[in-house]
Amino acid sequence: MRMKIAAAAAMALTAMPLSASADGEVNIYSYRQAYLLEPLLNAFEKETGIETNVVFAKQGLAERLEREGRNSPADVVMTVDISRVNELVERDLVAGVKTDTLTGNIPENLHHPEGKWYALTTRGRLIYVSKERVEEGEITTYEQLADDKWNDRICTRSGKHPYNIALISSMIAHHGEAETEEWLRGLKDNLARKPQGGDRDQIKAIAEGVCDVAIGNSYYYGNMLMDENQRPAAEKVNLIFPNADGRGTHVNISSISLTKSAPNRDEAIALMEFLTSPEAQRIYAEANTEYPANPGVKPTGLVAEWGEIHPDDLSLQEIANHREAAVKLVDRVDYDG
Amino acid sequence: MTEVVSSANPGLSQPLLAKRTSKRWLISAIITTAIVALPVLSVLFLALFPEENVWPHLIDTTLPRYLTTTLKLMLGVGILTLVIGLATAWTVTMCDFPGRKFFEWALLLPFAVPAYVIAYVYTSLLDYAGPVQVALRDWFGWANASEYWFPEIRSLEGAILMIGLVLYPYVYLLARAAFLEQSPSLFAVSRSLGHSALSTFFRVVLPIARPAIAVGLSLVLMETLNDFGTVDFFAVQTLTRGLFDTWMNLGNLGGAAQIATTMLMFVVILVTLERYSRRRQEQYAARDSRDPIQRFTMSFPRQMVCLAVCAVPLIFGFLIPGATLGYYAWEYFEQSWNPEFVQNTLNSLFLSGTAALTTLAIGVTLAYSRRLHNTRGMQVLLRLSSLGYAMPGAVLAVGVIVPLAGFDNWLDSLMRDTLGISTGLLLSGTAFALVFAYTVRFLAVSAGSVESALQKITPSMDMASRSLGHSPGKTLVRVHLPMLRGTLLTAALVVFVDCMKELPATLILRPFNFETLATYVYQFASDERLYHSALPALIIVVAGIVPILLMSRSISNSRAVA
Numbered sequence: 001m002r003m004k005i006a007a008a009a010a011m012a013l014t015a016m017p018l019s020a021s022a023d024g025e026v027n028i029y030s031y032r033q034a035y036l037l038e039p040l041l042n043a044f045e046k047e048t049g050i051e052t053n054v055v056f057a058k059q060g061l062a063e064r065l066e067r068e069g070r071n072s073p074a075d076v077v078m079t080v081d082i083s084r085v086n087e088l089v090e091r092d093l094v095a096g097v098k099t100d101t102l103t104g105n106i107p108e109n110l111h112h113p114e115g116k117w118y119a120l121t122t123r124g125r126l127i128y129v130s131k132e133r134v135e136e137g138e139i140t141t142y143e144q145l146a147d148d149k150w151n152d153r154i155c156t157r158s159g160k161h162p163y164n165i166a167l168i169s170s171m172i173a174h175h176g177e178a179e180t181e182e183w184l185r186g187l188k189d190n191l192a193r194k195p196q197g198g199d200r201d202q203i204k205a206i207a208e209g210v211c212d213v214a215i216g217n218s219y220y221y222g223n224m225l226m227d228e229n230q231r232p233a234a235e236k237v238n239l240i241f242p243n244a245d246g247r248g249t250h251v252n253i254s255s256i257s258l259t260k261s262a263p264n265r266d267e268a269i270a271l272m273e274f275l276t277s278p279e280a281q282r283i284y285a286e287a288n289t290e291y292p293a294n295p296g297v298k299p300t301g302l303v304a305e306w307g308e309i310h311p312d313d314l315s316l317q318e319i320a321n322h323r324e325a326a327v328k329l330v331d332r333v334d335y336d337g
Numbered sequence: 338m339t340e341v342v343s344s345a346n347p348g349l350s351q352p353l354l355a356k357r358t359s360k361r362w363l364i365s366a367i368i369t370t371a372i373v374a375l376p377v378l379s380v381l382f383l384a385l386f387p388e389e390n391v392w393p394h395l396i397d398t399t400l401p402r403y404l405t406t407t408l409k410l411m412l413g414v415g416i417l418t419l420v421i422g423l424a425t426a427w428t429v430t431m432c433d434f435p436g437r438k439f440f441e442w443a444l445l446l447p448f449a450v451p452a453y454v455i456a457y458v459y460t461s462l463l464d465y466a467g468p469v470q471v472a473l474r475d476w477f478g479w480a481n482a483s484e485y486w487f488p489e490i491r492s493l494e495g496a497i498l499m500i501g502l503v504l505y506p507y508v509y510l511l512a513r514a515a516f517l518e519q520s521p522s523l524f525a526v527s528r529s530l531g532h533s534a535l536s537t538f539f540r541v542v543l544p545i546a547r548p549a550i551a552v553g554l555s556l557v558l559m560e561t562l563n564d565f566g567t568v569d570f571f572a573v574q575t576l577t578r579g580l581f582d583t584w585m586n587l588g589n590l591g592g593a594a595q596i597a598t599t600m601l602m603f604v605v606i607l608v609t610l611e612r613y614s615r616r617r618q619e620q621y622a623a624r625d626s627r628d629p630i631q632r633f634t635m636s637f638p639r640q641m642v643c644l645a646v647c648a649v650p651l652i653f654g655f656l657i658p659g660a661t662l663g664y665y666a667w668e669y670f671e672q673s674w675n676p677e678f679v680q681n682t683l684n685s686l687f688l689s690g691t692a693a694l695t696t697l698a699i700g701v702t703l704a705y706s707r708r709l710h711n712t713r714g715m716q717v718l719l720r721l722s723s724l725g726y727a728m729p730g731a732v733l734a735v736g737v738i739v740p741l742a743g744f745d746n747w748l749d750s751l752m753r754d755t756l757g758i759s760t761g762l763l764l765s766g767t768a769f770a771l772v773f774a775y776t777v778r779f780l781a782v783s784a785g786s787v788e789s790a791l792q793k794i795t796p797s798m799d800m801a802s803r804s805l806g807h808s809p810g811k812t813l814v815r816v817h818l819p820m821l822r823g824t825l826l827t828a829a830l831v832v833f834v835d836c837m838k839e840l841p842a843t844l845i846l847r848p849f850n851f852e853t854l855a856t857y858v859y860q861f862a863s864d865e866r867l868y869h870s871a872l873p874a875l876i877i878v879v880a881g882i883v884p885i886l887l888m889s890r891s892i893s894n895s896r897a898v899a
Contacts, residue, residue, distance in 0.1 A: 027849055033860040034852075053849030055766075056860060059585060060845035063735045064765075067742035071749055071762045073849070087588050158572060160582055196491045196572035208465035209481035229668075229868070233466065327586040331398035336574060 026267045028054045029061045030078040032254060037078070039283050044274045050267045065093050065259060072261045075268035078120075080254045081162040083169075085117045086320035094257040097269060105276035105294045109315065110253065119253035119316075120275055121290035124309050125167045126249065127240040128214045128221065130206045134238070139213060142171065142242045142250070146186025154190045155202045155211040159335035160327070163199075163217060163252060168329060169322035170250045173314055177325055184333045195336050200224055207233035217252075218309075222289025222302045239306055248312035252319075253293070362809060363715075366706035369699055370718040376736030376777050377601070377724045383735070384598045387591030391583050399579060407562065407575040409493060410500075414561045415554060417501030421650045422508025422553065427538065428647055430516040433632040434640035440647040441513075442886055447654025448506035448831075449881025451838040451855065453566030454874050456499045457867045458658040460570070463490045491571040499567055502654040504557045510827060511553035511786065515546035517823075518793065521630050534633070548792065551611050552785040556726070559604055559781070563729045565841065576600055577729055590735070597732045604727035605720070659878060665871030673872040677852065682876060685853040688768060689836035692775035697829045699776065700783030704791050705813050708799075719788065723781035730778065730841035737774045737846060741765045766848050774842045779835050783828040790824035791817065830884040837881050854880065 030037060034056045041052040055061070055074075065072055065088075077094065079085045088094045089112065096114035103111070110119035127139060139145070145154060156164065171180040192211035202214035203224060224234035241249045256275060262268050274280055281292035282300065289303050298304065330336070395403075428434075429441050447455075463469050465482055479485050489495065519542065527537040543550070565577045576596060584593035635643070666673065703722055707715045725733055745762045752760045764770055794817060802812040818825065840855045847856065854877045861870035 033863065035860055055847060055849055055851075056856075057844035058863065059581070059731050059841070060734055060738075063590065064738050064742075064845060067738045068762060068765055069742065069746050071746055071759075073762065073766065083586075083588075090588075160578075160586060162586070165586060193489075194572055197570070204464070204466055209483060210465065324587055327582065328394055328398075331394065334398070336572065337399075337402060 024049065024267065025051045025053060026264055026271045027073045027075045028052060028078060028271075029065060029074045029076070029259075030054055030056045031058060031061065031080055031084055032056065032078055036288060039287055040275060040280050043280060043283060044271055047274065048267075048270055050270060052271070062087055062091060062093065065261075066091060068261070070261050072259065073263060074259050075262040075264045076271060077257050077259060078254070079117075079257070081252055082166060082255075082316045082320045083162060083323045085253075085255050085257065086317070086323075088257055089116050093260060095260045095262070097258045097272070099269060099273065101273040102269075102276060105273070105281075105296070107293075107295055109313065110293050117255045117257040118272060118276060119255045119293040120281075121254045121284050121288075121293055122251040122309075122311065123254070123290050124218045124241060124249045124251050124311070125163060126216060126218050126221070127242050128203055128206060128216050128237045129240055130212045131236055131238050133212045139240060140242065140244070141246065142167070143183065145190065145213070145215070146183045147190075148186075150190040150213055152190065152192050153212040154187065155192055155205045155214045156187075156195050157198055157202060157216075158195045159184075159330040159333075164215070165323060165326045165330070166252050166319055167215070167250050168326040169319045170312060170314055172322040172325055172329070173318050174247065177329065181329055181333060184329060184335060188333055188335050200230070203237050204230075204233045207236040218291070218303070218306070219289040225302060226289070241307070241309055243312065244310050247314070248310040250314075251291075251309070251311040253316060254290070362702075362706040362709050366703055366710075366715065366718060369702060370722045373699065373722045373777050373780055374724070375740040376733055376774070377721075377728065379736040379739035380594050380597055380728065380732055383591055383739070384594035385591070387595060388589040389587070389592065391587070391589060391592035391595065395579060395583075399574065402574055403576045403579045406493060406573060410496060410568070410573065410575055411558050411561050413493070413497035414501045414504065415558055417497060418505040418508045418557045419550075419554060421501065421505040423512055423543075423550070425505075425647050425650060426509045426512035426516055427542075428643045430513055430630065431632055432640075432643045433634055434643040436644060436647070440651070442890070443651050443655075444509055444647060445506045445885045446651065446659075446882060447503045448510075448834055449837075449878045449885060450503050450655060450658050451566075451840070451858075451874075451877065452500050452503050452564060453570065453840070453862065454662070454858070454877075455503055455654070455658045456496075456567045456570050457862060458661045459495070459499060460490055461867065462657070462661060463487075493571075493573050496567055496571045496573045499571075500561055500564060502650065504560060505650060505654070507556045507560075507831070508550060508553040510831065511549040511789075512546055514790075514823060514827060515549035516542065517630075519545055525631070547615060548789045549786075552789050555604075555608055555611070556782060556785070558607065559727045562600055562604065562727070565729060565731070580729060580732070584732075593732065597728050600729075601724060601727050605724075608720070659875070662871045662875045662878070665868050666875050669868045669871060673869050677857075678873065678876065681852045681854050681857050681873065682880060684851065685837055685855070685877070685880065688771055688775070688853065689833045692772045692779070692836045693829045693833040695772060696776045696779050696783045696832045697787075697825060700780060700785075700787045700828060701813075701818075701825070703780075703784050704788040705809075705817070707788065708791055709809055719784060723784055725777035726779065726781035728778075730839065731845060733778055734774060734842040734845040737770060737777065737842070738765065741770055741773070766846070768848065768851075770846045771843060774846055775832075775836045775839060778839070778842065779832045782832050782835065786824055786828045786831075787821065790821050794820055826887075830887065833884050834881045837877055 028037075034054045037054060041054070045051060061077065065074055065077065068074070077088060079088070094116045096112070096116050098115040102115065102118055106118045110122070111117065127142075127145070129139060139150075158164070159168070168180065168184065171183060175183070193205070199216035199220040202216050203221060205211050206214055218239070221234055221237065221239060224230040243249055256272050258265070258268055258272065276294055278294060278297045281294045281297040284290055285292050285297065285299050285303055286301060289301075291299060291303065291309060425440070425444050429437055429444065461467055470487055473479070473485070473487070477485070523541055523545070524537055527541045528534070532540065563577060565581065568575050568577060580593050580596040580600075583589050583596060703719050707719050728736070742762065742765045745760075745765050748763065749760045752758050798816055799812055802816045803809075807815065838855055840859055843853055843856055844859065847853075854873050857873045858870040858877065861867065
């Protein structure tokens with residue numbers, strides 16, 4: 001009797017998630033929050049009739065995909081941050097795919113040469129400054145963050161956060177490790193408080209007068225402006241696009257890749273093509289104030305108001321290559337300490 | 338009537354019981370342990386293959402700080418939970434004051450609040466733009482942050498407070514159960530021999546309750562060691578920080594597994610030391626229901642002190658965060674109400690319920706097997722099966738994936754080769770994987786409390802039952818389980834609430850489109866939008882309250898019906 005109950009319970013447990021490998025579906029492992037994808041996936045389902053299933057986590061999805069091997073139900077992986085994508089490529093978990101639509105929608109510098117990933121959006125790593133206490137033109141480059149004049153006036157989140165690691169990697173790519181170390185030490189000396197919180201918290205810190213300058217992604221600022229309760233803080237802050245007159249602003253990407261084991265390959269490619277299409281790209285820009293990766297789609301609303309962004313044309317691969325050096329540099333400089 | 342027996346050879350006397358016991362208990366214990374230990378063993382295995390040796394870099398740079406911060410955090414949380422947990426448990430057990438009955442269960446409420454949630458809530462209250470500082474500025478006419486000093490909530494001290502406030506119920510719960518089980522006559526004897534109430538507490542009551550308190554405290558410390566959400570948010574640099582850095586930023590899973598293994602050994606040493614220090618003690622307490630607890634009758638001011646002792650942790654650990662969440666839930670109701678809540682709540686309840694029962698059944702099996710076969714080997718098995726709690730959830734999740742996916746793929750290959758059909762992934766990515774992970778993670782909770790309670794039942798009970806012809810199984814069902822009723826319920830419900838709050842392993846292992854309340858809260862909190870998740874966070878808390886009420890009721894009753 002007890003065995004029967006146990007067996008029934010076990011069957012119920014394994015049967016609970018509806019079988020995800022039926023036809024007309026795409027299974028997504030996502031490093032992005034599911035609710036951010038929802039409007040896009042709804043639009044995709046409406047247009048194609050293909051259903052989508054999502055698992056979101058910030059860690060461990062690559063391990064899960066790797067261990068599940070050829071039987072993995074996952075068709076695509078959606079990531080943020082170039083290093084995360086690069087890891088999938090290095091572990092040989094994603095397949096190259098090239099269609100005319102995909103390569104037509106996404107420019108060459110925003111996809112993998114063999115099509116192992118395609119950027120969906122780009123986001124600038126910007127400098128936030130206080131409207132009251134920082135004059136126009138006072139700071140225009142990342143390099144200036146290390147100037148003595150900003151002593152005790154800068155706030156950032158942890159140096160270990162992937163977005164900061166990518167920025168530091170790009171500095172290493174441009175200036176070499178030794179010079180970047182000096183810069184990072186200078187920046188650390190200028191911090192008004194120990195690195196903490198998220199990017200929004202840095203905007204709040206400026207509004208509070210804790211510091212005058214901070215580093216953060218463009219869309220956090222945009223999303224705060226769209227939130228009634230957070231708008232007052234964001235309105236005290238100006239956005240600076242660093243190095244706009246020089247090599248360009250450091251940008252990172254969110255992206256999509258086809259898995260090697262994809263059981264629903266055709267549907268997966270249909271999703272990739274849809275997400276790079278003008279229709280979906282517009283949703284991205286409007287819902288999360290990011291920059292569309294498809295150059296045919298112009299930013300709208302808030303993002304357009306901020307003016308054009310001149311991205312650094314350093315290849316994303318190059319940034320990923322310096323990740324390890326950047327992480328170790330942050331430790332050596334004791335940035336978070 | 339109570340006997341406190343000291344013996345150099347703890348446990349049941351071997352020849353008498355074990356020889357007549359079939360090997361069934363032993364074998365089932367070994368198989369269960371083997372399965373439950375798989376994830377931890379997988380992590381140990383991963384630790385053998387690092388991408389790169391992380392230690393030279395870590396030792397050169399951040400390791401010293403990670404270590405000292407971790408130790409300070411554990412020490413701080415340990416002291417805080419002991420002080421709150423013991424003081425409140427003793428007060429509600431022994432003192433008569435208005436509201437005592439209410440506090441008996443209400444003191445458990447903070448347990449329902451996940452640490453990452455309380456951290457977010459207090460940050461929003463206490464940071465510059467929060468209501469507290471705004472009020473202070475209005476009051477004193479300060480213009481901005483540079484004109485006054487205000488304690489920084491995002492600090493080591495802040496993390497100690499946050500974690501301590503929601504974890505002290507572990508100590509409270511186990512200490513209170515232990516105090517209730519003690520015979521009041523012991524206390525009376527001590528007092529009649531001239532000891533003050535305080536001295537009796539430290540010299541008689543605490544030493545007898547020590548095994549239970551040690552279980553509670555070690556759960557607190559393990560949870561503290563593994564916390565990532567709170568320390569990450571507060572930028573407190575503990576070993577978990579280094580672990581996730583190595584894994585996610587350096588892409589070195591093996592190195593991360595090595596750090597996890599080091600943390601594991603740390604816990605093992607801690608627990609072993611505690612056990613070693615009381616190796617010569619063995620306590621059996623026969624409870625006597627005719628001997629009710631004599632509570633202190635106290636003067637009014639003293640009653641107020643008792644009231645304050647109990648009210649403070651409740652206010653800060655539950656009422657303030659609960660009210661704040663309630664307020665945000667109300668303010669952002671439009672954005673946060675979602676018809677999927679019902680489904681998410683059901684998912685959480687179903688998973689947590691199943692995991693709690695499984696964990697309890699396995700915990701009883703292991704603890705009772707150890708009672709029957711009290712060998713060193715059994716002790717090792719029991720410890721081994723409890724290690725899952727000493728590992729960060731995300732690492733353990735990878736440890737769960739390895740054997741499950743390995744089994745699935747092995748079976749699939751076998752079926753393809755022999756029958757030409759593909760079975761695909763049978764266990765990975767199902768609710769089974771989640772229940773398995775919860776069981777592995779929280780077995781320490783149930784096995785630990787069942788074991789410490791079993792130890793208090795005198796072996797003469799077993800002997801009497803066995804000599805009357807009952808099998809070990811029947812003895813368990815008819816003698817031990819009824820006596821352990823309070824402990825069993827406590828254990829099951831602690832596991833239940835823990836599962837409701839579990840986040841990292843759930844995120845990684847869950848099936849497609851599957852949300853529990855915790856994962857739902859997290860997706861907003863992780864995007865710096867806590868406000869939008871106030872409603873589901875509130876539901877986690879409320880869903881945790883119901884079992885807490887049931888649990889507390891039955892513990893109080895256990896004294897009356899014993």
